[in-house]
Amino acid sequence: MVLKIGLVGCGAIGAEIARAIDSGEISGELVAVFDHNVERAEELASSLEVRPILSELEDLVERSDIVVEAASQKAVPEVAKAALERGRDLMIMSVGALLDRSLLRMVEDLAEENGSRVYLPSGAISGLDGLKSAGAGRIDLVTLTTTKNPKGFLGAPYIEEMKIDLDAIKEPQVIFEGTAEEAVVAFPANVNVAATLSLTARGARVMVKIVADPDAEVNIHQITAEGDFGRIITRVENVPSPRNPKTSYLAALSAIATLRSIAEPVKIGT
Numbered sequence: 582m583v584l585k586i587g588l589v590g591c592g593a594i595g596a597e598i599a600r601a602i603d604s605g606e607i608s609g610e611l612v613a614v615f616d617h618n619v620e621r622a623e624e625l626a627s628s629l630e631v632r633p634i635l636s637e638l639e640d641l642v643e644r645s646d647i648v649v650e651a652a653s654q655k656a657v658p659e660v661a662k663a664a665l666e667r668g669r670d671l672m673i674m675s676v677g678a679l680l681d682r683s684l685l686r687m688v689e690d691l692a693e694e695n696g697s698r699v700y701l702p703s704g705a706i707s708g709l710d711g712l713k714s715a716g717a718g719r720i721d722l723v724t725l726t727t728t729k730n731p732k733g734f735l736g737a738p739y740i741e742e743m744k745i746d747l748d749a750i751k752e753p754q755v756i757f758e759g760t761a762e763e764a765v766v767a768f769p770a771n772v773n774v775a776a777t778l779s780l781t782a783r784g785a786r787v788m789v790k791i792v793a794d795p796d797a798e799v800n801i802h803q804i805t806a807e808g809d810f811g812r813i814i815t816r817v818e819n820v821p822s823p824r825n826p827k828t829s830y831l832a833a834l835s836a837i838a839t840l841r842s843i844a845e846p847v848k849i850g851t
């Protein structure tokens with residue numbers, strides 16, 4: 582059976598996913614795309630060999646086996662409800678939205694009631710396999726230190742609220758420290774990975790430090806997890822997406838790898 586994929590969000594990640602389906606790297610059919618920026622959706626659809634239709638959310642869900650959210654945290658409630666109420670599977674990239682407990686409960690309940698599966702790719706970080714295993718025991722603390730070029734933080738609510746002048750940063754500077762819950766609200770387009778860590782660590786405390794480094798050419802996510810299992814330390818130096826410096830290329834690749842594994846009969850890894 583060919584997996585019918587509906588894509589919400591035609592930006593950096595959405596475009597990579599669409600191309601991977603178009604080239605046959607993911608064995609599936611991109612049946613429909615939706616973006617509130619209609620021009621962006623049109624541009625993506627017309628760049629593909631097999632052109633998906635441009636549709637509104639409800640219609641996209643109707644046509645899909647799996648709905649892929651690659652839009653924004655704000656899009657998640659509506660997309661999740663539309664997909665899960667119709668029993669469709671769902672992949673969420675804007676994972677930060679799920680640190681809102683009532684939304685997480687809604688997603689879990691609707692998925693269970695309607696027999697849907699919800700996929701949260703590992704995104705721009707590594708080490709979730711070990712953290713998932715560790716969560717079967719006790720995890721005491723997880724820390725995430727994210728370093729990006731200041732231009733990657735442009736437009737973040739925290740930067741605007743605190744009136745931080747990103748152009749004035751001339752050396753590496755810690756611009757934020759807080760919990761994962763605080764971080765995903767303050768920087769919704771930068772540290773969704775904090776939410777993925779938090780959900781994987783099954784409620785263990787996840788503390789986030791964000792560093793703006795004017796010399797940074799890569800997006801670095803360094804993770805330390807400690808518990809009765811010992812300690813895990815991982816660090817990824819991510820190539821930023823050329824279309825969106827906030828987003829690392831690895832995040833798009835993790836979405837592609839997740840879709841591939843859904844479409845394939847043999848599953849590898851934790």
Ligand SMILES: NC(=O)C1=CN([C@@H]2O[C@H](COP(=O)(O)OP(=O)(O)OC[C@H]3O[C@@H](n4cnc5c(N)ncnc54)[C@H](OP(=O)(O)O)[C@@H]3O)[C@@H](O)[C@H]2O)C=CC1
Nearest residue numbers: 590592593594617651652653656674675704705770828832
């Ligand atoms: N889990 C992870 O590890 C990672 C997650 N992410 C997250 O994944 C998501 C996609 O990332 P990326 O592709 O880089 O983002 P982009 O900003 O490049 O693309 C997102 C696209 O979706 C559109 N969009 C936003 N909100 C809505 C909505 N409510 N309905 C329809 N379209 C919408 C945007 O339009 P417009 O620009 O006009 O708003 C834009 O065209 C983001 O939330 C990002 O923060 C990113 C990297 C890693």
Ligand SMILES: O=C([O-])CC(=O)C(=O)O
Nearest residue numbers: 705771772773774828829
């Ligand atoms: O792509 C990245 O480096 C991580 C990111 O933006 C996010 O988690 O939101």
